[in-house]
Amino acid sequence: MGNFFSSMFDRLWGVNKELRILILGLDGAGKTTILYRLQIGEVVTTKPTIGFNVETLSYKNLKLNVWDLGGQTSIRPYWRCYYTDTAAVIFVVDSTDKDRMATASKELHVMLQEEELQDAALLVFANKQDQPGALSATEVSKELNLVELKDRSWSIVASSAIRGEGITEGLDWLIDVIKEEQLAA
Amino acid sequence: MAPLNKKIQKFLKDSIRVAPKISKKGELAELRNGLVSPYPQTRKDAIKKTIQQMTLGKDVSSLFPDVLKNIATNDVEQKKLVYLYVMNYAESHPELCILAVNTFVTDAQDPNPLIRCMSIRTMSMVRVDKILEYVEIPLRRTLQDDNPYVRKTAVICVAKLFQLNQELCIELGVLEDLVSALDDSNPMVVANATAALTEIHGVDPSVVSLPKLINSHVSQFLLALNECTEWARITILGALADYSAKDSLEAQDIIDRVSAHLQHVNPAVVLATIKVIIRNLPQIQQQNFKAISLKLSSALVSIMSTPPEMQYVALKNIRIILEKYPELLVKELRIFYVKFNDPLYVKLEKIDIMVRLVDATNLKQCNLLLTELKEYAMEFEPEFVSKSIQGITQLAIKYSGEKFVSKALDDLLELVDRTENLKDDCCIAMCDLLRHCPTNEKIASDICALLNSWAVPESSLISDAAKCNYIWLMGHYPEKFTDLEGKLDQMIENFVQEECMTQASILMTVVRLHTQLPGSTLQNVLEMATTSVNEIDIRDMAMIYWRCLSMPNSDTLVDQLCKSVAPIFENALDNFSTETLEKLLNELSTISSIYFRPQSVRAKRYVLRQNIVRGKRMDELKDMAKNEIAKNMNDDVLLDFGDDEPKTSSSGNVSSNLLDDLDDIFGFNSTGATTSSETKDMQSSTNKMNTSTTNTQDLLNLF
Numbered sequence: 001m002g003n004f005f006s007s008m009f010d011r012l013w014g015v016n017k018e019l020r021i022l023i024l025g026l027d028g029a030g031k032t033t034i035l036y037r038l039q040i041g042e043v044v045t046t047k048p049t050i051g052f053n054v055e056t057l058s059y060k061n062l063k064l065n066v067w068d069l070g071g072q073t074s075i076r077p078y079w080r081c082y083y084t085d086t087a088a089v090i091f092v093v094d095s096t097d098k099d100r101m102a103t104a105s106k107e108l109h110v111m112l113q114e115e116e117l118q119d120a121a122l123l124v125f126a127n128k129q130d131q132p133g134a135l136s137a138t139e140v141s142k143e144l145n146l147v148e149l150k151d152r153s154w155s156i157v158a159s160s161a162i163r164g165e166g167i168t169e170g171l172d173w174l175i176d177v178i179k180e181e182q183l184a185a
Numbered sequence: 186m187a188p189l190n191k192k193i194q195k196f197l198k199d200s201i202r203v204a205p206k207i208s209k210k211g212e213l214a215e216l217r218n219g220l221v222s223p224y225p226q227t228r229k230d231a232i233k234k235t236i237q238q239m240t241l242g243k244d245v246s247s248l249f250p251d252v253l254k255n256i257a258t259n260d261v262e263q264k265k266l267v268y269l270y271v272m273n274y275a276e277s278h279p280e281l282c283i284l285a286v287n288t289f290v291t292d293a294q295d296p297n298p299l300i301r302c303m304s305i306r307t308m309s310m311v312r313v314d315k316i317l318e319y320v321e322i323p324l325r326r327t328l329q330d331d332n333p334y335v336r337k338t339a340v341i342c343v344a345k346l347f348q349l350n351q352e353l354c355i356e357l358g359v360l361e362d363l364v365s366a367l368d369d370s371n372p373m374v375v376a377n378a379t380a381a382l383t384e385i386h387g388v389d390p391s392v393v394s395l396p397k398l399i400n401s402h403v404s405q406f407l408l409a410l411n412e413c414t415e416w417a418r419i420t421i422l423g424a425l426a427d428y429s430a431k432d433s434l435e436a437q438d439i440i441d442r443v444s445a446h447l448q449h450v451n452p453a454v455v456l457a458t459i460k461v462i463i464r465n466l467p468q469i470q471q472q473n474f475k476a477i478s479l480k481l482s483s484a485l486v487s488i489m490s491t492p493p494e495m496q497y498v499a500l501k502n503i504r505i506i507l508e509k510y511p512e513l514l515v516k517e518l519r520i521f522y523v524k525f526n527d528p529l530y531v532k533l534e535k536i537d538i539m540v541r542l543v544d545a546t547n548l549k550q551c552n553l554l555l556t557e558l559k560e561y562a563m564e565f566e567p568e569f570v571s572k573s574i575q576g577i578t579q580l581a582i583k584y585s586g587e588k589f590v591s592k593a594l595d596d597l598l599e600l601v602d603r604t605e606n607l608k609d610d611c612c613i614a615m616c617d618l619l620r621h622c623p624t625n626e627k628i629a630s631d632i633c634a635l636l637n638s639w640a641v642p643e644s645s646l647i648s649d650a651a652k653c654n655y656i657w658l659m660g661h662y663p664e665k666f667t668d669l670e671g672k673l674d675q676m677i678e679n680f681v682q683e684e685c686m687t688q689a690s691i692l693m694t695v696v697r698l699h700t701q702l703p704g705s706t707l708q709n710v711l712e713m714a715t716t717s718v719n720e721i722d723i724r725d726m727a728m729i730y731w732r733c734l735s736m737p738n739s740d741t742l743v744d745q746l747c748k749s750v751a752p753i754f755e756n757a758l759d760n761f762s763t764e765t766l767e768k769l770l771n772e773l774s775t776i777s778s779i780y781f782r783p784q785s786v787r788a789k790r791y792v793l794r795q796n797i798v799r800g801k802r803m804d805e806l807k808d809m810a811k812n813e814i815a816k817n818m819n820d821d822v823l824l825d826f827g828d829d830e831p832k833t834s835s836s837g838n839v840s841s842n843l844l845d846d847l848d849d850i851f852g853f854n855s856t857g858a859t860t861s862s863e864t865k866d867m868q869s870s871t872n873k874m875n876t877s878t879t880n881t882q883d884l885l886n887l888f
Contacts, residue, residue, distance in 0.1 A: 017203070018223045050319055051287030054257040065223070070287065078284055081250040084221055 018056065018065040019178060020085050024111065025092035026104050027071035030127045033161040034092060035068040038171065043162055048072065052082075060175050076107065083116040087178050088123065090170070093144065095126045095134040095158075101143040108144055112152070121177045122154040123170050130160040153177045202226070207234050213247060220251035228255055232266050239273060246277040253281060256288045261300065264292075268307045275311040282313045289316075293323035298332040305335070309342035309349075317350055321357050328362045333371035340366050340374060344381035348388060360385070360393060367402045372409035376417030379406070379424045399428050407442045415451045422446070422457035426464050426771070436465040440477060447484040452495050455488050456502060456774040463506060463770055482514050489520050493528045500534040501779050505769045507541055508761060515544050518554070523561060532569050536561065536576045541758060543580065551584045559596050563603070571610040574600070578614040579757040582621045587628075590618055594628055598635060609651040612636065616654035620754035633658065633665035649684040652676070656687065660694035663701060670702060677706065680713050685720040692723065696730045697747040707734075 023031045032046040032053055039055045049070035057064050069079055089111070093104050108124075111117065126140040135143070137158040146156060155173050159166030204224030208215060216238075219231025232255055238245045249270075256267045275282050292304035305327045308320055324346070327339035343363045347354040354360065363385075366378035386395040399406075406421045413421070422443065430436035439461065446458040462481060469477060485506070488499040506513065521535045521542065536558070543554050558580065561573035574597070581593035594615065601611045615632045622628060636655060639645050646652045656676060663669050676683075676691055683691070692714055699707045711734075714727030733742050761769065761781070768783035777784050 018225065020223065047290075049287050050290075051284040052257065053287060053291070054254075070284075075283065078250075078281065081281075081284075082254065085223065 018063045019087045021064055021066045021088045021090060021174075022079075022082055022086050023066060023068040023090045023092060024079060024107075025071050026094065026097075026100055026107065027073075028097075029071060029092040029094045029104075030125075030161045031068045031071060031092045034090070034125065034127070034159075034167060035066055037161050037164060037167055038066065041164075043164075050075070059171065062175060062178075079111065080114065083114055086117060086120050087181075088121040088174050089117065090123045090125060090174070092125045092127050093140055095128050095136075095140055096131045098135065098143075101135075101140075105144045109148075112149065118151075119181070120152075121174060121181070122149070122152055123174045124154070124156040125159045125161075125166065125170055126156060127159050127161055129158045129165065130163050153181075204230075207231050213245065216245070217248055217251050220248060220255060229260065229263050232263060232270070236266050236270060239270060245270075246274045249274050249278040250281055250284075253284055256285055257291075261297065264300065265303060268303055272307055272310050275313055275316075279313045279315065282311055283315050285311075286316060286319045290319065290323050293326055298330070298335050301327060301330065301332070302335045302338045305342050306338050309345040312349055314350070317346065317353060320346060324357070324359060325362070328359065328366070333369070333374055336366065336369065336371070337373045337377045340377045340381050344384040347385045347392075351389065351392075355392065364393070364398060367398060367405060372413035373417055375405060375409040376413050376420045380420045383420070383424065396427060399424050403428055403439075407439070410443065410446070415449065415454050418446065418449075418454050419451075419457045422454070422461050426457070426460045426773075428464075430465055430468055433468050433470050436468040437470070437473060440465050440469065444477075444480055447480055448487070452488045452491050452499065453774065455484055456499070459484055459502075459506070460773040463509070463773065466510075478510065478513055482517060485514060486517055486520055493531050496527075496531050497534060498774075498779065500531065500538055501781070502773050504534070504538060504541070505761075505766070505773060505778055505781070507538065508766055509770060511541070514542055518542055518550065522557060529566055529569060532561075532566075533572050536569075536572050540576045540579045540583065543583065545583050545585070548584070548586075548589075551580060551589065554580060555589075555593060555596065559600070562600050562607070567606075570607065574607065574610040574614050575757075578617045581618060582754060582757045585621070587622055587625055590622055590625075591628060594618055594631060598631065601635065608639070608645050609648045612646060612651045613648075613654050616658055617754060617757060619658070620751065623750070623753065629662060630665060633662050637666050649686045652683065653686040653690040656690040656694050660690075660697045663698055669698075670706075673698075673702070673706070677710055680710065681717050685723055688714065688718060688720065688723050689726060692727055692730065693747075696734070696743060699734070699743070 023035055025031050027048060032049050033043060035053055035055060036042065036044045036046075038059075039057050049068065050072070051070055053068040055066050055068075057066060067082055069075065069082060091104075091108055091111075093101075097104075112122070124140070124144065124146065126135065126137045128134055137156050141147070141156045146154060155170070157166045157170035157173070159170060161167060204226035205219075205222065207219045207227065207230045216231050216235050219227050220235070222228050222231065232252065235245050235248055235252060252267055252270050255263060256271070258264055258267075271282070271285060289304050289308045292300050293308075295301050295304070305323055308316060308323060324339060324342060327335050328343070330336050330339065340363060343354065343359045346357075346359070363378055363381055366374055367382075369375050369378065382393055382395055382398065386393055403425065406425055410418060410421050410425075425439065425443065428439075430439055443458050443461050446454050447462075449455055449458070459481060462477065466474075466477065485499070485503055489496060491499065503514070518539060521539045523532045523535050527535070539554060539557075544550055555577065558573045558576045562570050562577065564570055564573075577593050577596060581590045584590075597611050597614055597618075601607055615635075619625075619628055619632055636658060646655055656673075659666055659669060659673065666672065673691075673694070676687075677695070680688060680691060692710060695702065695707055695710045711727050711731050714723055715731065718724055718727075730743075730746075733739060733746065736742060760766075765781075765783060768785070769778060769781065772778055772783060775784075
């Protein structure tokens with residue numbers, strides 16, 4: 001019977017339901033490292049993701065289904081397969097890779113055009129802040145033309161997945177936004 | 186009260202379940218929603234339903250991207266289902282398969298060996314080239330796995346990879362790993378590595394030197410043999426059968442080590458063991474031969490007590506073995522007696538084996554068999570009856586005593602007397618007997634008396650061979666037939682409709698008896714044979730006879746032609762040539778042993794070629810487009826080159842399609858010229874083209 005009641009509580013709080021979050025970005029931005037930083041709190045050695053990783057994690061009483069999709073040019077076209085029912089998108093940018101900022105910006109804006117993502121919140125990680133020569137969050141924001149975004153809750157956070165800086169702050173913001181939206185809905 | 190308890194539990198579970206359920210209808214839209222549902226429970230249900238639809242034969246390939254999303258899971262059951270789906274539909278979505286690569290690679294490192302094994306197995310089963318690009322790391326890792334279950338799977342995957350992409354397989358160097366797997370401590374791995382190597386050797390013998398490997402690993406095989414499953418045993422025994430022992434001691438050793446498996450329940454194991462023993466038998470010392478052949482014969486007897494399908498295979502193999510070692514089963518004739526409930530195909534084989542098996546020096550045994558065969562000839566299945574009658578003849582000729590032959594003949598006469606429709610078979614059988622002892626007057630007159638009594642032979646005999654024999658008999662014993670002319674005339678009437686054996690026989694008989702028959706008969710037959718017969722041999726034969734008959738002293742010549750005596754019929758059983766026999770013995774328990782045709786002889790060697798699915802790449806499309814443009818341009822240019830530059834035109838023909846080649850041609854046109862002159866050249870060539878087209882127009886106007 002104890003099980004029964006705990007299940008009832010789960011039902012009340014909606015724990016059974018998973019929230020879908022996508023981690024996107026160009027290849028080598030640090031998406032997989034961020035995912036596992038969130039999941040196990042450690043830095044794992046990664047190889048280029050051909051395909052995707054998905055992990056389920058509990059964060060502040062929410063069950064998050066976090067998808068890390070590969071960023072290679074060949075895989076980017078398939079991102080769209082994963083857009084349905086997405087609560088939020090985490091876009092990871094390599095702050096040291098100034099040459100490809102334009103590409104990243106283009107990919108980001110094309111993605112946000114998609115109808116299925118109109119209600120999704122956007123969190124941008126200006127990653128690799130531990131590296132010398134990394135652009136600051138403001139600079140990255142400028143490069144990505146984030147100010148142009150209308151009708152969307154978005155935020156940019158400077159982070160270093162290796163050191164574990166900025167990740168939780170970013171996620172906290174994201175969860176708050178999602179909760180608010182759910183209450184509103 | 187357990188069931189009630191369960192019911193309550195189920196009710197409670199259902200009542201608290203939030204995750205929406207999937208209905209039983211299995212509509213694609215519903216399944217698609219279920220597969221991406223935020224509730225894990227619903228997703229799993231949806232996957233189950235999808236697989237259910239798949240096994241029912243419905244096309245659920247459009248769900249591929251959504252099913253693929255569920256591949257990364259910790260639930261083994263769900264993973265297995267998704268893998269099953271991916272295996273089935275990967276070819277319909279080659280591009281999307283790439284999304285599964287990461288999971289494959291991660292799963293190949295999973296702590297659970299079942300998942301490691303599943304991942305590598307699925308990966309090698311997905312016939313998509315993009316997946317194969319990433320197979321290296323997981324394959325290498327699983328080949329070195331700690332768990333033998335994973336290793337034995339990985340070893341097979343090498344063979345699969347080889348079939349899909351030979352170059353890649355060689356480049357990765359996994360074949361070396363495969364070879365070293367032969368030294369593995371686990372017998373299953375050894376067996377699977379052997380199977381994989383055999384497969385690869387079958388596709389391309391130049392890649393691995395299988396015979397050498399087998400030579401160096403015989404001891405490992407013999408060790409692994411006792412510890413592995415029956416199917417692995419068959420593989421290992423198959424490899425051992427390819428090994429030729431160095432001396433009699435080693436041969437003896439191998440036979441001793443494998444002969445325990447002669448008692449195995451699985452007939453395939455028994456047959457594989459027999460094959461190994463047969464292979465080593467020639468090298469064995471004489472004093473041990475008897476003991477081994479005893480073991481062999483009891484093993485052969487044991488596989489005769491299997492279901493009929495296997496019995497058939499066993500019989501076919503026994504037939505081959507018997508030809509090499511006829512004395513092997515001589516005492517076991519009884520087990521081949523036909524049982525009433527044997528299927529026809531087994532019955533026919535059994536008769537064949539019995540006649541071959543019987544000891545021709547043992548009158549008692551021959552008599553026994555004769556009675557047995559006579560019994561069979563009174564059954565009702567026509568094929569079985571004719572095979573028995575044929576068997577009687579074969580037996581009589583094999584024993585060869587005149588007394589025995591007349592006994593067989595008496596039996597045949599009795600049979601014909603009893604049943605009407607045996608005339609065909611008996612006619613052939615009796616003529617065979619007569620050809621075996623042509624000098625025996627009694628037999629000849631008995632047979633002729635019988636055949637003479639048949640009123641309308643051409644309606645009572647149906648088969649070509651029987652008619653042929655009947656007419657042959659008339660030609661040889663004309664004095665024993667009454668109304669010979671009338672009977673022959675009946676046959677001649679249908680001459681054109683008869684099959685060629687009968688036609689030839691009529692032709693010969695008529696020529697042979699031309700002095701006794703009216704001249705018009707001969708003329709008639711020769712004319713028909715030369716004008717209205719399709720068979721070229723018959724026409725030629727008739728021509729030759731006609732020419733001989735029209736020569737000046739034709740009588741002696743024709744006499745010489747006709748009086749030649751056919752050789753005595755010594756052996757009614759057909760045998761393999763020594764070469765074929767040796768080959769067949771090496772291919773026992775394979776499909777060759779059923780067809781009696783060694784693999785090298787079979788015209789089409791069946792080679793497993795898996796086709797691999799490629800996603801169309803951008804550059805491929807570009808190439809295609811380029812080719813098309815180039816081709817069109819080439820057509821134009823060829824028109825021009827045709828009239829004044831034959832050398833260039835030929836080179837233009839050879840180097841067909843690519844733009845680059847075309848550039849070369851233009852370059853060739855303007856040897857040593859600058860770019861500007863090149864463009865000039867282009868212009869001039871177009872001018873020339875114009876002129877040439879006007880030329881053709883003029884030509885056309887001429888007509």
